Amino acid sequence: MRLKELESSLQDVAVFDKPKFKLEQYCTSPHLAARMLFTAHSNYDDIESKTVADFGCGCGILSYNLALDIDSSALCIAQKNCSNYDVDVDFVLTDLTLDPLRRWTDNVDTIVMNPPFGTKNNKGIDMIFLKKALEIATTSVYSLHKSSTREYILKKAQAWNVECEVLAELKFDVPMMYKFHKKKSVDINVDFLRFEKKE
Amino acid sequence: MRLVVHNMLQCHVKGCDSNNFPLRLFDVELEIHEIEFNPQFLQSLLPKLDWNAFISTANQIGITSLPQALPEEIDEDFLKNLHRILFETHIMQGKMVCSNCSHEYPIKEGIPNMLLNEEEAEEEAEVEAEVETEAEED
Numbered sequence: 001m002r003l004k005e006l007e008s009s010l011q012d013v014a015v016f017d018k019p020k021f022k023l024e025q026y027c028t029s030p031h032l033a034a035r036m037l038f039t040a041h042s043n044y045d046d047i048e049s050k051t052v053a054d055f056g057c058g059c060g061i062l063s064y065n066l067a068l069d070i071d072s073s074a075l076c077i078a079q080k081n082c083s084n085y086d087v088d089v090d091f092v093l094t095d096l097t098l099d100p101l102r103r104w105t106d107n108v109d110t111i112v113m114n115p116p117f118g119t120k121n122n123k124g125i126d127m128i129f130l131k132k133a134l135e136i137a138t139t140s141v142y143s144l145h146k147s148s149t150r151e152y153i154l155k156k157a158q159a160w161n162v163e164c165e166v167l168a169e170l171k172f173d174v175p176m177m178y179k180f181h182k183k184k185s186v187d188i189n190v191d192f193l194r195f196e197k198k199e
Numbered sequence: 200m201r202l203v204v205h206n207m208l209q210c211h212v213k214g215c216d217s218n219n220f221p222l223r224l225f226d227v228e229l230e231i232h233e234i235e236f237n238p239q240f241l242q243s244l245l246p247k248l249d250w251n252a253f254i255s256t257a258n259q260i261g262i263t264s265l266p267q268a269l270p271e272e273i274d275e276d277f278l279k280n281l282h283r284i285l286f287e288t289h290i291m292q293g294k295m296v297c298s299n300c301s302h303e304y305p306i307k308e309g310i311p312n313m314l315l316n317e318e319e320a321e322e323e324a325e326v327e328a329e330v331e332t333e334a335e336e337d
Contacts, residue, residue, distance in 0.1 A: 049240055066204070075310055088234055088286075090204040094313035098320040103207045103220065107247050 007034035013061045013081050016074065023071055024116040025058060026174050032144070033061040036112055036192060039167060040142050044194070050109040053136070055096055055129055062112045063089045070095045097128050104136045112142045117188075127156065130195075134162055140196045144172070147189035163196040200311045203244070203285045206253055208304075208311060210297035212319045218299040221252035224259045227293035227306075234286060238278050241285070245269065248285075257284060 001009075010030035019025035028036075041047040047064060054060070057067035060078025067082075067089050069075050075091045082089040094101075115129035116122060126145055130153070133141045145153055147169055157164035172190040210219035250269050257265055262284055270277065295304040295311065302319070305312045 049237075049243075051244075070314070072310070072312070076308070079308070079310070088232075090201055091310045092200075092204065092208070092313060093310050095315075095320070098315065099211055099313055101207075102211075103209050103249075107207055 003034060003038045006038055007031055009085075010034055010061060012084070013059060014077055014084075015059055016077065018073075020071060022120060022122075023074075024118075024120050024122070025071070025074065026172075027059055028061050028114045028144070029173060030061070032114075032170060032172065032190075032192075035168070035170070036062060036114075036142055036144075037064075039192075040110065040112060040140075040194075044140065046110040046140050046142075047112075050139070051107060052110045052112060053104075053108045055111055055113040055133055056115050057091075058114075060089065062114060063087065064112070066090050066092070066108065068092045068094055068096060096132055097125065101132065101136060106138055108136050109139045110142070111137045111140075114144045117146050127153075130156075131160070134160060134195060134197070138197065140194060143193050143195070144170075144190050145193060147191045150191050153191075153193065157195060161198055163198060165194045165196075166191050167194050168192040200290045200306055200309055201286060202253060202256060202288060202290075203248075204311070205256055205290070205295070206249055208295065208313065210300060210302055210304075211313070212297070212300050212302045212315060215297060215300040215302070219297050221249070221256050222295035222297055222304060224256060224290065225294050225296060227260050228291045229260065230289045230291050230309075231283075231287050232289055236279060236282050238275065238282075241278055241282055242273070244285075245273075253285075260288075260290070262288075 007030050010033055015027045016025050037047065052064040053066040054063040055068055057063045057069045057078050058074050060067055060081045063078060063082055064087065067078055072093050075093055079091055111133040113129065113133060115126045118125040130143060154164055170190050170192055172188045174186045174188060208222055210222060254265055254267060264280055289309055290306055291309045293306045295306065
């Protein structure tokens with residue numbers, strides 16, 4: 001499948017009915033989701049025949065095999081989406097900041113995720129997601145992070161002994177979904193990062 | 200929830216460190232959803248599976264067609280049976296109970312609920328204050 005076809009096919013993914021502000025429930029756009037999955041598949045062969053998990057899956061636009069989220073209503077939407085797209089995904093309702101997921105280590109090859117950015121009284125949650133993803137994935141982690149945190153993340157990656165590559169700098173268009181948003185939408189600069197475990 | 204996922208779930212109540220896997224299944228409702236047979240993927244998964252946990256769990260839900268140990272020679276019939284049990288059998292409703300601390304994790308609409316309340320959970324992962332996140336324009 002070509003990138004454009006993937007992006008256009010993802011246009012029909014259902015989004016949150018009532019997004020929860022505290023959980024930073026912004027949907028990953030079909031444009032971003034398609035680029036992430038396409039790159040992971042065509043440039044690195046990290047998707048097909050691999051066990052792929054999505055941490056903080058929300059509506060499930062990035063979900064392929066395993067999808068975890070803390071919100072049961074999000075999982076309900078994700079479940080419908082995956083069934084509409086005929087993708088066999090196993091969902092688990094859990095809190096990624098609390099669940100050690102001990103037995104998941106070595107059972108997941110790739111993690112593709114759009115974690116919360118940690119801007120809503122949950123500062124640092126993006127790094128908790130990333131650290132956990134890197135503990136669990138045997139091969140690689142694909143993730144979106146605010147470009148403003150790039151230097152920090154590169155430094156952390158070095159400390160954690162993983163390779164980190166900035167694959168693209170993208171605009172994350174956060175639409176006006178909450179009452180406190182005054183503008184119609186806000187563009188945030190976001191890095192599409194790939195982390196690889198060193199042997 | 201399929202048995203392949205159940206094989207990865209472990210009780211994570213604070214202080215519950217032993218005999219907390221596998222979670223025992225109760226009051227289950229099963230559904231079969233057929234999917235394409237992929238013997239290669241299945242075989243690549245076998246070394247990661249905790250076979251004893253898988254067998255005892257399958258027994259709990261009335262599946263008794265599996266050998267006590269993973270056979271050395273694996274034929275197609277065996278893989279097809281395994282495919283059915285691991286990948287096509289979905290636990291839609293029920294609960295999982297920890298053999299050690301008796302904590303119950305419900306399964307609803309096919310989704311296992313591993314959430315704990317604050318007292319039950321382990322300490323929250325340390326939030327690193329040094330993270331520089333820009334204030335968003337709210």
